[in-house]
Amino acid sequence: MTIDLPNKVTIIEVGPRDGLQNVSVFISTEAKLQFIDQLKKSGIKEMEITSFVSPKWVPQMQDAEDIVWHSLDLNTRTIVLTPNRSGIQRARLSNCQEIALFVGVSNTFNQKNINRTTAQATEELLPLIKELKEQGVFVRACISTAFYCPFEGRVEEKETIQLCKQFVHAGVDELSVADTIGMAAPHESYSLFSKLTTLFSTTLITAHFHDTRGMALANIFAALQAGVSRFDTSAGGIGGCPFAPGASGNVATEDVVFMLERMGIQTGIQLPLLVQAIDVIAPHLPKPISSSFYTLYSKA
Structure with missing residues (x-):
């Protein structure tokens, strides 16, 4: 049987942002910058580097301005997450040219996280997208709970597609569609x-899988077959969903790269240098790195 797969895949590294945002101990700005720098050296060309969120609610991201100041460059798409107009203003003052916005498909998920229904959150974000596009900013829309919600259970496919359609019509450059709880x-x-790849063929479609139940690589393979060639991953598998205590969370960049390269799909990422990036951040984390490739590589 012949399977039509892409020859090349783009990895969007989310470790510095999604991976670190929920870490209980504050990681120094210097350590984060060393992590980001080594990730770039490994071949990462697109990366979420920080969030412009309230330090009160996400203290790990309190150094967003410093991270951006030292991380922006012409060779890397350095994306920052912003929850609202205030966050966007901070990001733009820091000269950020790639901004991510987020909303969940599930009403309960949004109400628990941002005290808004899905409709209310979308209504607030759509005008902001228009403003950003008028300023020439790259806009990434992160669609959470695209498959399942920790509160409501299964999310209907048509609801996810309808929400994505609103953001595409608003002019976003990219949809990052997430299996938030794995x-x-x-x-x-x-x-x-x-x-999604059929309906929105002119929009970048990125798949974001969590490995909470060990199905992330299988889901990535299925998404490859569906025409997806962009994936969010986190070096070391760090981070994850706060609604699944003890879960492994984000799929590990090194595991994904190893699988893809073994399949003959180019990623442009050098695994030994990626391991060095994980070595930089690992001593600062409260839990050891447990990804399959990193564990085996460390023992070799």
Whole structure:
């Protein structure tokens, strides 16, 4: 059987932002910058580097301005997450040219996180997207709970597609569609991403899988078959969903790169240098790195 797969895949590294935002102990700005720098050296060309959020609620991201000041360069798409107009203003004052916004498909998920329904959150974000596009900013829309919600259970595929459609019509450059709690199975991944890549062929479609139940690599393979060639991953598998205590969370960049390269799919990332990036951040984390490739590589 012949499987039509891409020859090349783009990895969007989310470790410095999604990976570190929930770490209980504050990681120094210097350590974060060393981590980001080594990730770039490994071949990463797109990366979420920080969030412009309230330090009160996310103290780990209190050094966002410093991170941006030292990390922006012409060779890397350095993305920052912003929850609202205030965050966008801070990001723009820091000269950020790539901005991510986020909303969940699930009403309960949004109400628990941002005290808004999905409709209210979307209504607030759509005008901001228009303003950003008028300023020439690259806009990434992060769609959470695209498959399952920790409060409502299964999310209907048509609801995810309808929300994505609103953001595409608003002019976003990219949709990052997330299996937030790692519940999706490969057939669900294939089904949703087949529809998204067909409906929104001129928009960058990125798959964001969590490995909470060990299905991330299988879901990535299914998404590849559905026409996806962009994936969010986190070096060392750090970070993850706060609604699944003890879960492994984000799929590990090194595991994904190893799988893709073994399949003959180019990523442009050098695994030995990626391991060095993980070595930089690992001593600062409260838990040891447990990704398959990193564990085996460390023992070799």
